[in-house]
Amino acid sequence: GNSVTQMEGPVTLSEEAFLTINCTYTATGYPSLFWYVQYPGEGLQLLLKATKADDKGSNKGFEATYRKETTSFHLEKGSVQVSDSAVYFCALNMYSGGGADGLTFGKGTHLIIQP
């Protein structure tokens, strides 16, 4: 079946540091890939997405590139802020023709940014 693996953390960084959260996936076809962010007490917010190989998703300074050869979708940001503290989920979605298979999520990475 499909699966997503990501570092769980917590990951603790200082403000303005460079961020990388690794994400790799296993899928039987060509999935769409997503990063979602969850702030305390809230639901998930879509951060960025990529739907085919070599696509780069970007939003709010975050970027991730769909790498089919390494089955990866690592999240990066050049300079993190305290407000980026949250839990980040990597996810994939396959459409089988019979309906949405549902998002398959990684376990989530808890990011803590210290001033």
Add this chain to the structure above:
Amino acid sequence: KAGVTQTPRYLIKTRGQQVTLSCSPISGHRSVSWYQQTPGQGLQFLFEYFSETQRNKGNFPGRFSGRQFSNSRSEMNVSTLELGDSALYLCASSLVGLGGGPEEQYFGPGTRLTVT
């Protein structure tokens, strides 16, 4: 445009009872999916509805069911509650693409269910 709304936000139930959770999708979104989030299992897909039909289902027992109404609003029901059903239940809505598959999913704030 209003986001996905879920009611109630918090719920406390006793083992053996049943519960119904409600979800109103973003206007124009016809696909609604449900997920369960727990510390141990993480986020798991329950089922997806489109045009009042369940198109796909995750690996959950039959105690978990749902339905969708003609206005795309959806409900999920859990019967004979167990302690392990305590979780955050998230609803997500999406547009449906030209090929029939879902576009990106937008999540509501969730319903926090506690079973005692």
